[in-house]
Amino acid sequence: MDVFDKKILEMLKINARESFANIGKEVGLSAPAIGKRVRQMEEEGIIEGYALKVNHEKLGIETKAYITLVIHRGPKVASDAQKQILAMEEVQSCDRITGDDCLCVLGYFKNNKHLISFLEKIAEYGASKTSIILEV
Incomplete structure (x- = not known):
């Protein structure tokens, strides 16, 4: 190169x-x-693909957040949780991470009420901590 x-x-x-x-x-x-x-x-695999950039605000997305999850039941459960969370429509990415937390989720939500509903949905996987994105 x-x-x-x-x-x-x-x-x-x-x-x-x-x-x-x-x-x-x-x-x-x-x-x-x-x-x-x-x-x-x-x-050669240097360029893996081409992506679309979307203006989410014009689609009614008001809230973006990073949500970390602590899963205390082992790596198999974390892997299964990751797959299930990735399938949720609000989720842009869900990464396994090191440290005290197991997963880091990037989610896009219509509003804070929608975010709360999502947090209630993923509570079954473990304890979450949310950081709302103020500016990109």
Whole structure:
């Protein structure tokens, strides 16, 4: 991976739909050369995919929160809880973590009442601690 590839990745991180021609102008290579480099990075697994960025506020999401869970019944239960929590529509991510907590959940909620309902739902898995995101 050289400086050209790094610059291409930087531009694709900002806008994954940027044209190869525009990237080429910025980087100093032709559009076909950019296309070849992008395909090579995809084949090598450097680029794993392209994501959609959504304005959640326009969809009625007022509350975003990180929720950590302490599960005292062992790693198998934590793994099962992680799978079940990931399947919930509010959940954006659910990661196993080190430290006193077992899971860290990122959730998007319509409002605080919706968040409370979600917390009541996941209480069966363990003790939770919630941090509401004020600004991204």
